[in-house]
């Protein structure tokens with residue numbers, strides 16, 4: 001069983017695994033904790049690395065959005081929204097992830113506006129930050145290793161209701 005599959009199976013049973021301050025945290029019902037704790041413990045180091053990379057991805061995406069002239073707070077919020085999008089296998093994209101978008105510093109414009117179905121190159125100012133389906137979309141490579149394109153290591157986690165958390169600290 002791969003790490004991804006392990007976390008996917010755990011999530012399917014209502015468990016969540018996360019990292020907080022370098023500690024591995026599993027949340028779920030007592031039954032879920034009993035079932036999954038031993039296996040998760042045995043892969044603690046690998047899981048910490050995997051989940052930490054998730055945080056790095058969010059930070060990298062936020063940095064990319066800031067370079068696209070998105071404000072810092074909005075960029076971070078958008079990066080988190082992209083993470084949720086990926087986890088939900090949502091196929092929508094941002095213009096800010098598209099190689100056809102340019103001039104974001106002044107007024108966002110699209111180099112493929114005809115194919116995208118717009119009346120001209122200038123896009124509505126709110127469009128670049130909206131998730132949408134666009135037939136002309138092409139991934140901007142500096143948009144940071146979008147999981148769907150790079151072989152997702154993060155999309156296994158699905159939102160689950162909050163449950164009491166149990167810290168697995170000092171596990172070896």
Ligand code: SF4
Nearest residue numbers: 095098110116134136
């Ligand atoms: S091609 Fe579509 S997704 Fe890309 S910038 Fe133009 S409108 Fe946005």
